Amino acid sequence: MKKIFKIIFAYYLVFLVWIILFKLEFDIKELEKVRYINLIPFRLGLLLNPTYNVQEVIQNVIVFLPFGMILSAIKEKKLWTVAIIAMISSVALETFQYILSIGYSDITDVLSNTFGAIVGIIIYKILDKLFREKNTFRKFLCILFVVCGLIATILAVGQTLINHKIMFYH
Numbered sequence: 001m002k003k004i005f006k007i008i009f010a011y012y013l014v015f016l017v018w019i020i021l022f023k024l025e026f027d028i029k030e031l032e033k034v035r036y037i038n039l040i041p042f043r044l045g046l047l048l049n050p051t052y053n054v055q056e057v058i059q060n061v062i063v064f065l066p067f068g069m070i071l072s073a074i075k076e077k078k079l080w081t082v083a084i085i086a087m088i089s090s091v092a093l094e095t096f097q098y099i100l101s102i103g104y105s106d107i108t109d110v111l112s113n114t115f116g117a118i119v120g121i122i123i124y125k126i127l128d129k130l131f132r133e134k135n136t137f138r139k140f141l142c143i144l145f146v147v148c149g150l151i152a153t154i155l156a157v158g159q160t161l162i163n164h165k166i167m168f169y170h
Helices: 002-020 043-048 055-074 079-100 107-130 134-163
Strands: 034-038 102-106
Touching: 002 055, 002 079, 002 134, 034 079, 055 079, 055 107, 055 134, 079 102, 079 107, 102 107, 107 134
Parallel strands: 034 102
Antiparallel strands: none
16 A cells, blocks of 8 residues: 555655646746745735735645645654655755746745645544544545546646647547
8 A cells, every 4th residue: 555655646746846846837938937035934925916815825735735644644754754854845846946947936835835744644644543444544545646636637737738728629
């Protein structure tokens, strides 16, 4: 079962990089060339949009929920160990955005991503305690991630194709 979760995690990481670094684009040339770093939490959103809403923060939390859940399924680790791994991964992604000039590197993203992973760990631990049969829970979780991953991929690819007005005709 751990091998399957490792495969799911690898797929999730590829999808995560596509979301965060490449903004669901197929061509890096399509990305806005921006090199900006913000080290003051929630400041960048307010500068770019005075009516800053928490939608981006919520999206960052949601996109990192699986990070905590899948890592917890692969190996039982302490909450803070997984949180630190998530934070380091988030910092790495934000650093790559800065180096490649393909986005705004923002501490708010690191904080919300890390928080999302922590919430994912907590959800995993609660569900793990609720299920009497551990193997049943892990199978359920595995199927859930595969189905959600497929749906997310189809939606993301479909939205990207629609945004680029690529149409397929029969």
